[in-house]
Amino acid sequence: MSNEIAVDTGRSIDMVEGLPGIVSDWSSDQRAFKRVPWGKAMMWIFLLSDTFIFSCFLLSYMKVRMTTTVPWPNPSEVFALTIMGNHIPLVLIAIMTFILISSSGTMAMAVMFGYRKNKKVTGLLLVITALFGASFVGMQAFEWTKLIVDEGVRPWGNPMGAEQFGACFFMITGFHGFHVSVGVLFLIIMAVKVYRGSLDIGRPGLFTHRPGDYEEIEIMGLYWHFVDLVWVFIFAFFYLW
Amino acid sequence: MSDAETATISGPAHAPEDHVEGQEHPISTYLWVWFLLFVLSVGSYMVDYMQLQGLLRWSLILIFMFLKAGFIIAVFMHMVWERLALSFAILLPPLVLLVFIGLMTSEANYTFLSRLTFFGGP
Numbered sequence: 001m002s003n004e005i006a007v008d009t010g011r012s013i014d015m016v017e018g019l020p021g022i023v024s025d026w027s028s029d030q031r032a033f034k035r036v037p038w039g040k041a042m043m044w045i046f047l048l049s050d051t052f053i054f055s056c057f058l059l060s061y062m063k064v065r066m067t068t069t070v071p072w073p074n075p076s077e078v079f080a081l082t083i084m085g086n087h088i089p090l091v092l093i094a095i096m097t098f099i100l101i102s103s104s105g106t107m108a109m110a111v112m113f114g115y116r117k118n119k120k121v122t123g124l125l126l127v128i129t130a131l132f133g134a135s136f137v138g139m140q141a142f143e144w145t146k147l148i149v150d151e152g153v154r155p156w157g158n159p160m161g162a163e164q165f166g167a168c169f170f171m172i173t174g175f176h177g178f179h180v181s182v183g184v185l186f187l188i189i190m191a192v193k194v195y196r197g198s199l200d201i202g203r204p205g206l207f208t209h210r211p212g213d214y215e216e217i218e219i220m221g222l223y224w225h226f227v228d229l230v231w232v233f234i235f236a237f238f239y240l241w
Numbered sequence: 242m243s244d245a246e247t248a249t250i251s252g253p254a255h256a257p258e259d260h261v262e263g264q265e266h267p268i269s270t271y272l273w274v275w276f277l278l279f280v281l282s283v284g285s286y287m288v289d290y291m292q293l294q295g296l297l298r299w300s301l302i303l304i305f306m307f308l309k310a311g312f313i314i315a316v317f318m319h320m321v322w323e324r325l326a327l328s329f330a331i332l333l334p335p336l337v338l339l340v341f342i343g344l345m346t347s348e349a350n351y352t353f354l355s356r357l358t359f360f361g362g363p
């Protein structure tokens with residue numbers, strides 16, 4: 001990679017590497033995030049704010065779990081399933097975890113083949129990622145149904161222990177499931193854009209009106225990996241703790 | 242102004258940028274991280290399956306969690322290849338959450354003790 005970058009004045013400035021580069025990038029009186037498309041920097045800012053939203057949910061969960069004087073329901077037992085006569089703890093959540101990690105892998109591959117301008121493989125990988133995401137939401141719906149109908153869990157109480165369990169569970173997994181659903185929607189939109197060649201000819205986007213480019217897949221990928229990232233934390237703190 | 246001069250002023254400003262900003266890395270890097278994420282997930286599930294308890298359980302949960310999160314951010318989200326100006330702008334702000342956790346922990350202890358005092362007991 002060259003050590004210079006073209007800027008909007010048409011002149012090139014020196015790129016400073018390492019820690020001094022932070023100062024020089026931020027004080028360069030031009031764009032602070034160099035070698036990054038603008039949409040990508042903005043997606044990162046959005047994900048940062050989303051981080052704080054999910055952190056607030058997980059922290060409020062931490063607080064109610066610490067303050068309750070009633071025992072907390074054991075997630076290992078609550079989310080156990082009996083499959084073919086075997087009682088396996090937490091098995092559905094484990095499957096959901098593997099599905100989401102698989103989808104992260106296919107998304108990373110889609111980004112890579114996108115930059116190679118391989119439309120067929122990129123589109124196929126995006127569709128596979130969307131299918132993984134949809135099956136994740138489907139399993140979540142199954143889990144919610146099981147908890148609400150069979151076990152009588154409500155946001156205000158449940159037969160297993162602390163009342164706040166239901167409120168935390170529905171709030172946290174519901175918000176995450178919503179993120180996955182939105183992601184699936186945008187994966188399908190992106191797959192259509194790839195297949196019809198919108199990213200090759202720079203066709204303007206429906207919402208943004210900015211010319212299409214294969215960078216869009218990487219930006220979409222950032223969102224999708226973030227959804228996986230949030231699940232890592234939910235899995236650790238809510239299901240395993 | 243001739244065409245050549247116009248090109249030097251406005252021409253190169255946009256064209257070269259469009260091609261240097263994409264991230265391309267070998268497929269083996271992604272496959273390795275993908276494999277590691279699977280291994281780490283099996284590890285964190287095993288923590289529950291083996292019913293490990295106490296400090297061992299919590300430390301293993303946290304170690305697996307941070308390793309998974311780190312691999313996803315660093316490789317899948319390309320953070321190791323970004324310039325430090327972006328990495329620091331995104332990764333440093335969440336550290337204030339540590340203060341939030343501290344505040345909520347001491348608040349939670351207070352609430353818990355109040356509940357025991359006023360609502361608890363036989």
